[in-house]
Amino acid sequence: MTALLCRALRGFIAACAALALWQAAHAGTATQTRYPIVLVHGLFGFDSALGVDYFYGIPDALRRDGAKVYVAQVSAANSTEVRGEQLLAQVKTILALSGAAKVNLIGHSHGGPTARYVAGVAPQLVASVTSVGGVNRGSRVADIMRGVAPAGSVSEAAANTAAKALVSLINVASGGTSLPQMPTAAxxxxxTAGAARFNQRFGAGxxxxxxxxxxxxxNGVRYYSWTGTRTATNLLDLSDAPLALLGLVFGEANDGLVSACSSRLGKSLGDYSQNHLDEVNQLLGLxxxxxxxxxxxxxxxxxxLKGLGL
Structure with a gap:
């Protein structure tokens, strides 16, 4: 009996040692995709402002487990095509620096269509496009602000003035002052109409x-999406109140700025208890x-993406 117990104990110890060796060999590689990941911010977004990442805590979390991550900086407010051309230039630079053949683009909000533009004009450079809360079929909030929907439309002059003030603040904080800004074009x-026109040219996924x-x-590019379907998620988050109010204009599941249906792209990976800012872990993780x-x-x-060889 004693010999049997000893053999069992030695077997258990050997198994534990093998598991430890396997874990050590695979530590830090869970997110190590074949191609670099490029994160693309949305409307009024930035890469990092005053030391705070737009994708709060996300690049570091991915890098810790092996991913090579880049954060793009495109115009905070401009048309999808202008932002897309800016992103395309950055993708080419990233490929030159990294030696990779393609990138995995992950875009939040307006970053979704921006990433889709690059995949549309240069699919050979893109392995995948993932849209997070992406405005893929338009937003009722944008319809209202541009006066093409009822319920509180504001004048173009007022919208432009407010938007430009916000963009100026973002530019000062994030270092994007050289990028052209045109809020009404954004x-x-x-x-809804603008997204439909864009989709006539770039409707993949x-x-x-x-x-x-x-x-x-x-066309060789994989498309994915996920989104949030709650507007108020944390009492301490100051952004929840305005998002909750904006969410009332939809009449369907939404994250405060984009409806769940509009966010769909490619394979849907689910709806979550998040609002539009929670989708990028803002404000500050609340x-x-x-x-x-x-x-x-x-x-x-x-x-x-790693499992797919991307």
Missing amino acids: LDSLT VPSSGCGSGAELV RDWFATDPVTLYREHATR
Whole structure:
């Protein structure tokens, strides 16, 4: 009996040692995708402002587990095409610096269509496009602000003045002062009509109708999306109140700025208890503590892309 126990103990110790060796060998590689990940900010966004990342805590979390991550900086407010050309130039620079053949683009909000533009004009440079709360079929909020929908439309002059003031503040804080800004062009791109015009040229992955998934693989590029469907998620988050008010204009599931149906692109990876800012772990990580951590979603997706050889 004693000899049997000893053999069992030695076997257990050997198994533990093998597991430890396997974990050591694979530590820090869970998100190590074949191609670099490029994060693309949305309307009025930035890469980092006053030391705070737009994608709060997300680049570091991905890098810790092996991913090579770049954060793009495009115009805070401009048309999808202008932002797309800026992103394309940055992608080419990233490829030159990294030696990679392609990139994985992950865009939030207006960053979704911006990434889709690059995949549309240069699919050979893009392995995947992932849209997080992306404005892929327009936003009712943009419709209202541009006066093409009822319920509180504001004048173009007032909208432009307020938007330019916000953009100026973002530029000073983030170092993007050299980039051209045109808030009304940005809003035009994000209206339902503007998104429809864009989709006529760059419709890969966009569902033809309804609220389902679109094509996952188009022209060698894989398309994915996820979104939030709550507007108020944390009492301490000052952004929740305005997002909750904006969410009332939709009449369907939304994150405060984009409806769940409009956000669909390629294979839908789910709807979560997040609002539009929670989707990038803002403000400063305040969110629904009982729901999925936004950072976890990015890590899981990087692991998914790795598993696909991307």
